[in-house]
Structures are given as structure tokens and as C-alpha cells.
Amino acid sequence: MDGSPGSISPGDVLMRHGYTDDGRDLGPTADLLNLVFGFQPPIGSDHLDWYYRANPQGRASVGRAYDNGQLVGNYALVPIQFQSSHGPGLRLGLGVDLSTRPDSRGTGAFRRTVEDSYRVGTADGLDGILGVANAQSVPRMVQTLGWRRLPDCPARFIAPLPDSIPTSSHLVDAALLAGSLPDQALPQPTSPPPTGLGTLWTANLLRWRLARPGARYVLHLRDDVSFISTTTIHRRLRIAVLLKVLARHKRVNSVALRGLAATLARYHRTPLVLHWGVNPLVQGGGVSLPRRLMPSPLGLVLHAFHADGVPRMDVDSVDVTSFEFLDFDAY
CATH class of the missing domain: 3.40.630.30 (Gcn5-related N-acetyltransferase (GNAT))
Structure with a gap:
């Protein structure tokens, strides 16, 4: 033993x-x-x-x-x-x-x-x-x-609603990770949430997390926030997954999930956008998935x-x- x-x-x-x-x-x-x-x-x-x-x-x-x-x-x-x-x-x-x-x-x-x-x-x-x-x-x-x-x-599907906020999207690869984009995405450590506890993120932590072997991520940048996405297949349906939303500055107004979803839907060419978790930085509920319908x-x-x-x-x-x-x- x-x-x-x-x-x-x-x-x-x-x-x-x-x-x-x-x-x-x-x-x-x-x-x-x-x-x-x-x-x-x-x-x-x-x-x-x-x-x-x-x-x-x-x-x-x-x-x-x-x-x-x-x-x-x-x-x-x-x-x-x-x-x-x-x-x-x-x-x-x-x-x-x-x-x-x-x-x-x-x-x-x-x-x-x-x-x-x-x-x-x-x-x-x-x-x-x-x-x-x-x-x-x-x-x-x-x-x-x-x-x-x-x-x-909560896990929820978000209905995309395009907005006019300029956003750039970047497929994560070795060159991106070796360059300055992660530092631009998070020029300073994230601030704590207004209440409760939230994870601390830095540019180095983001660079490490996006280097996961075998993963395929996309880094999206707006002036106010960075957000990361990927895709998955469920029952032959292609689903874009919103993985994380991070403030790029100390004081950032809340952002609409539906606007972020529109970026993901356009980039990944699917109307299905999934988000799981809690984040006081985002607003908009989407359509919650009953637990019995979640794959896990x-x-x-x-x-x-x-x-x-x-x-x-x-x-x-x-x-x-x-x-x-x-x-x-x-x-």
C-alpha cells in the first residue's frame, strides 16, 4: 500500500x-x-x-x-x-x-x-x-x-447583437505568444471585482494559459477589454465558446455580452455562442441552459x-x- x-x-x-x-x-x-x-x-x-x-x-x-x-x-x-x-x-x-x-x-x-x-x-x-x-x-x-x-x-447561449465597437481578432500561435500582443492585451494586472473574489490575471499568466499544448484559441482586442474564444462541436453543431473577458484598464464600464458574441459569431462563422461562469464586467443574460441539457x-x-x-x-x-x-x- x-x-x-x-x-x-x-x-x-x-x-x-x-x-x-x-x-x-x-x-x-x-x-x-x-x-x-x-x-x-x-x-x-x-x-x-x-x-x-x-x-x-x-x-x-x-x-x-x-x-x-x-x-x-x-x-x-x-x-x-x-x-x-x-x-x-x-x-x-x-x-x-x-x-x-x-x-x-x-x-x-x-x-x-x-x-x-x-x-x-x-x-x-x-x-x-x-x-x-x-x-x-x-x-x-x-x-x-x-x-x-x-x-x-450559469451556462448560457448568447444571442449575437452587432455593435460598432472596433475589435481585432488574432489566432493564437507561437509567434503571437512570443510577441508583444499578450502584453498589449493586459498592460497591467487585472483589478479585483467590486464584491467577492475574482482571479488575478497578468500578461505573463495569459501568455502561459494560451500556450496550452494542442489548444486553438483566438485573442480578441477592443480598447476597453480583451476576450478569448475557441470552438467546440456538440451533436455536429459548431459552437463558439467565450472563455474569458478581461479589462485592459483599471476603470472599465461593463460590456454587453451580445456585442462580444457578435464578434465570435462572425469570426467563427456560427450563430451559437456559449458562455459559462460569472464576471461582473459583462452584462446581459442570454438563454440559460438547464443542467439536464448540459453535456457535463x-x-x-x-x-x-x-x-x-x-x-x-x-x-x-x-x-x-x-x-x-x-x-x-x-x-
Whole structure:
């Protein structure tokens, strides 16, 4: 079982005395994730190296479980910074890639993996975990592990309504990422939302996020905001996805979602524009999707780490008011 002398490699011994993800081979982790999630095409070590190790906000805190030397569980906490206008922010671990081998289920591998992530994340100074889970996983995290479920974020289709605001659109590629456009898109760090907590974005963070291996993004620029999009196919329908809206200046008036949707509809050549999440910068509701019609309804769950028995945050007071697709790894 995990932790027995014969079940861990020298790299695992380093992990016991270190904290964040070390320089071990990520191939076994990629193999586990491909086995559990059936990624097509399969992900490789390059994807995990980008996600776990290249984040400007710090390396991931990775919880793992082993049985007889074999990796059977993985849970990575990718650092994400939340800021507030009315107090200190939070440095959370965005919980991703929670997986256990199918043949290890019933052995306690799930709990061992999650508890190891608690150990590593606590040692790394994270305040807790923010999980984005599907409808099947949310009850397990809440009922079995005692996490708090946050209010659901809306998913909605936005009816495009063209406006006269000049906008430029740029397909993201290596040349764009190496150039100055990300710095122009975010010339200064984003400001906190008027209420609640929102993710902190910088040009370097945006450059890293848009460099996700295998992804295809478009960066759209207006004088007031930058916004990022991609496309997906659902039941043979092409859908443009609005991933994130970011203010380019300290003081920006709210923007109409329907105007942004018109840009996406025109660029991606589809009338279907999807947005998920909350952002006080945007206005206009769109047509909300009932949860039963979503291909994989998403919920937010929260867990606080402790220091000397004292929780590092009050989970009951956490109110996330700015969080969208680009803040995690849905696309």
C-alpha cells in the first residue's frame, strides 16, 4: 500500500521531504490520466509539464497514491490567485486531474490521493482547494470529504447583437505568444471585482494559459477589454465558446455580452455562442441552459487547509464573483 518502504521509488522519497511537484518523469501520470479519462488524442508529458510546472504562479502541488510501486492515484493543485477589494485575497490550488486506476477502486486509493494533496498543498502554503467537478463528483466531495459546494455558475447561449465597437481578432500561435500582443492585451494586472473574489490575471499568466499544448484559441482586442474564444462541436453543431473577458484598464464600464458574441459569431462563422461562469464586467443574460441539457454540468466545491488546527480561510464566507472557462482547464 501507499507509503510502505517497498512501494515508493527514490523520487517518491524526495516528495516526502519536498513539497511542490518535483522533476520526476510525468509519463506514468499521463498514462494514468489517459487510462481513466480516455483522452483522444492521448495527452503526453508535454501537456503535464506545461500545466504542472510552467505556471507563472508556481508549480502544482501534486497528491499521489501508490500500490506496490505503481501510480494508482493523482490529484494536482494548480496555484490560482484570487483577489478582493475588501480584504486579503486567497491563494488556492485549482484541483485538476483527480483520477484513480479502475482496478484500484475499493482499496482507498481515492481518499489516499486526496489526503496526500492536502499534505502537499498545506506544506506549499495554499489556503485550500477550489475544485471544478462534474455532477457525479460534487456529491462525493461534499458528503464524503466534507467540502462546501459553492453556488452554480450559469451556462448560457448568447444571442449575437452587432455593435460598432472596433475589435481585432488574432489566432493564437507561437509567434503571437512570443510577441508583444499578450502584453498589449493586459498592460497591467487585472483589478479585483467590486464584491467577492475574482482571479488575478497578468500578461505573463495569459501568455502561459494560451500556450496550452494542442489548444486553438483566438485573442480578441477592443480598447476597453480583451476576450478569448475557441470552438467546440456538440451533436455536429459548431459552437463558439467565450472563455474569458478581461479589462485592459483599471476603470472599465461593463460590456454587453451580445456585442462580444457578435464578434465570435462572425469570426467563427456560427450563430451559437456559449458562455459559462460569472464576471461582473459583462452584462446581459442570454438563454440559460438547464443542467439536464448540459453535456457535463459543472459545480464548484471548496476545501480549507489548516495551520496548527486553524482553517486558513472561512469557507462559508467565500463568494466567487469572477470565474470563467479560461480560469480552469475545460478548454
